[in-house]
Amino acid sequence: MTPFIIAIILSAALLHAVWNAIVKTAADRTTTLGLVAFGHVIPASVMIAVLPLPSAESFVFILLSTAVHFGYYYMLGRAYQHGDLSVVYPIARGIVPALVGLWAMIFAGEVLPLQAWAGIAVIVLGIQLSSWKALRSGVGRAALGFAAGTGFCISVYSLVDGIGVRLSGNTLSYWAWGAFLHIFIAGFVALRKRRTLAALRPRTWVLGIAGGLVSMTAYGLVLYAKNFAPLGAVSALRETSVIFAALIGFAVLKEGYWMRRLGAAVLMAAGVSLIGTAV
Template structure:
């Protein structure tokens, strides 16, 4: 894997951690997730107006991914109701690289070399180390269940979009339509939270929509990378977002201990190196 491609994926990881921090610090996370979804609809509506349609073969993948994203947003919102960012995030993201690699092997015929699997394992260890004290002290059943459900949804839509974007004929078009269909998620939250939305201050609206823009850019970078690298490898590198989330949790939310964060970052850097030189 080339250095520019690794840099693109790591940039996406940082952006992903940023918008998760926005959701975690929000007073009403369900409403904020709806605003995040709406923040993707606005720019994508402009994009689909000027871009060609993605291929018909990719349409089922876009639709299926949208359905799975419903589950993802629900699970993520509930997980943050029951656990800290530095606990929920490692569980949710930690199971993703292995699941994606397995799904990609089963459905896309992508077989990773042993060195890449070793890199995935090292990254998974780094993810858990990033919040080891919190995890060891006990994770509530609800927090664990919703975090694991979030990770499962991530693994499913990651593979769906990886296969779909390769069939689309146009990465930008696939990205735009996938983001635009978040209008159904935003609409669902708007109906359920219509009274809350009317009373929200402008700052909350701005933060939520900004989170949506960041989320959209982050996933667009990942979609681009999936055209050129195995899905399991891309997923593993993307999950280094846990390091960024742990650092954000430590620096700004008062969660955790810096020595463990540093050890986690070293492990993940080693995992990135193993994957980057293997595929």
């Protein structure tokens, strides 16, 4: 990969960690996730009005990605109800490179070299370190399960969008329509939380929608990179976000056990580096 593409993916990783921190610090995470989804819809509405349509065959992937995102938002919200950012985030993101590498090999014919799989093994070791207390004592088992479910959803939509954007003929159009269809996610949350929406403080609205703008920007950068690099490699480099999440977790959110969590995040980032330099 060129330094430019690597820089784009690393920028997306930082932005992704930021919007996850916004969700984690929210008092009502379900409502905030709905606002994040709505934050995608606002700019996307303008974009789809001025951009050409993506190819017809790519719309199947856009719809499938939207469906998987429903599961992703649900799993992510539940994970943050049960665990700290610097535990949930490394688990959810850390398992993604292995799964995306596997899905890409099966469905897209992209085979990762041995060095990349060695990096995946290092990531798995980092996951064990970051969650050793939950695995040993049973405390935090719900957080672990929902975090793993979040990672699975991420891996599926990463593959779906990786294939879909390559078929679209226009990355911006694919990005815009994928973001616009978050309107169904935002609408679903609005129906469930309709009694509390009117009472939300302006700060909650601003943070939620800002989180959506950050999230949309981060994923647009990743979609662009998927046009020029193997899906497994893009996904792996994106997971350097675990470092940013760990830093945010102990420096901003004051979450405990920071030495172990930061060590686990660094270990996982080392695995990500092995993968990123193998292609």
